[in-house]
Amino acid sequence: MTRKLYYDDAYTLEFEAAAAPLVGRDGRTGVTLAESFFYPTSGGQPHDTGTLGGARVVEVTDEDKGVMHWLEGDPGPGPWKARIDAARRADHRQQHTGQHVLSQAFVQALQAPTVSFHLGPRTCTIDIQLGSTARVSRAEELANRIVMEARVVKAYEVTPEEIEALGLRKPPAARDRIRIVDVEDFDRSACGGTHVARTSEIQLIKVLGTERVRDTVRVEFVCGDRALRDYQAKHDLLWTLGGKFTTGIEELDRIVDKKIEEAALLRRASEKLEQELAGFEAEALAASAAPAGPTRLVARLVEGRSPAYLRALGARLQSREGLVYLLALDQDPPSWIVGHGPGVELDLRETWKTWSAEVGAKGGGKADLIQGGGLSSGTAAAALAGLEARVRASLGGSA
Ligand SMILES: [Zn+2]
Numbered sequence: 523m524t525r526k527l528y529y530d531d532a533y534t535l536e537f538e539a540a541a542a543p544l545v546g547r548d549g550r551t552g553v554t555l556a557e558s559f560f561y562p563t564s565g566g567q568p569h570d571t572g573t574l575g576g577a578r579v580v581e582v583t584d585e586d587k588g589v590m591h592w593l594e595g596d597p598g599p600g601p602w603k604a605r606i607d608a609a610r611r612a613d614h615r616q617q618h619t620g621q622h623v624l625s626q627a628f629v630q631a632l633q634a635p636t637v638s639f640h641l642g643p644r645t646c647t648i649d650i651q652l653g654s655t656a657r658v659s660r661a662e663e664l665a666n667r668i669v670m671e672a673r674v675v676k677a678y679e680v681t682p683e684e685i686e687a688l689g690l691r692k693p694p695a696a697r698d699r700i701r702i703v704d705v706e707d708f709d710r711s712a713c714g715g716t717h718v719a720r721t722s723e724i725q726l727i728k729v730l731g732t733e734r735v736r737d738t739v740r741v742e743f744v745c746g747d748r749a750l751r752d753y754q755a756k757h758d759l760l761w762t763l764g765g766k767f768t769t770g771i772e773e774l775d776r777i778v779d780k781k782i783e784e785a786a787l788l789r790r791a792s793e794k795l796e797q798e799l800a801g802f803e804a805e806a807l808a809a810s811a812a813p814a815g816p817t818r819l820v821a822r823l824v825e826g827r828s829p830a831y832l833r834a835l836g837a838r839l840q841s842r843e844g845l846v847y848l849l850a851l852d853q854d855p856p857s858w859i860v861g862h863g864p865g866v867e868l869d870l871r872e873t874w875k876t877w878s879a880e881v882g883a884k885g886g887g888k889a890d891l892i893q894g895g896g897l898s899s900g901t902a903a904a905a906l907a908g909l910e911a912r913v914r915a916s917l918g919g920s921a
Contacts, residue, residue, distance in 0.1 A: 524588035525557035532615055532716035534559050535608050541600020554588040562589050566639040567618050567715045570611055575602035617646050619717040620724045620745030626691055626709035627665035649738040658729055665727045672722035673706035796831045804838035811845055815917035817866050821848040821910040823903050829857055848909055856902040861891040873912050881905045
């Protein structure tokens, strides 16, 4: 078994490791040390990384025979100089101790016990038993008060008999001696992780959000440097947005509401203008229609308009006595509306079917109204000319 030196000292990051045999497993090389400051993944906290001699320690696992240090590269002959990545360890100390404080704060402020903890690469989460998330900020405020009070964090071992008297937040079902992490006059938990020496090292605990997960609430949070980086990123974002709206951060909410309102007004005004314009263009199109057999026919490639405009135009032409109209909207892919008014003896479905199969368009409808899409925008004009020729032929006019 490995003597776990990080239990008594979470700050020593360099040590001399006695030589031990390298073992191969699943294509990887690992070594179990007699004693080590490297923390193996357990209890919701990820492992340390670092170096052992000339090799990288890329993963650390807790196994029956001891703590396994998984290596990349050749450590060289032992004894080895071992070095733990300082930034990663410091981050884990902050996040993990912050979790202890936040979990106890949820108990004291909202009677909400923690059922699980996850320390992720960007944020941390705890799942807590909580009815309503309305007053989560109360737990956050209490947790940060404990941080600012710089309370001493200690770890010690107790016997199973001593456990009951301690009033643990989450009592373990233990038979052996157990390690207690004690936040001065605030929280006691059974835990094997690495922690800070005083709560002030946590710096800040910030809840980022809550989400209901089955019968618990998942609280996402960050501590320490992560909280600072999160604040910086969000502050920068707000400044950038403020710059775009040429306003201060505190005015942003009101300005964005105003912009949303303005956009809705503009959209309604633009829709109204489009409808009016469709009326005028329908007049002009009907007037420009050329004779085709016993009827008149107009074909038009409509550019720079919306599908709603094309439908409005079609609806106005549809009511014209003796008029056949062919409309294509020049977008990618183009959309098509083909129809005729009363007094025209023509089933457009026949013509559409043969033409669309030929050019690769899709669509369908009634004898006097077809809607479709397909083709690419570059071919719309030529395809429209082809359709016009076909319809003219069906009407008995010259093609
Ligand atoms: Zn812990």
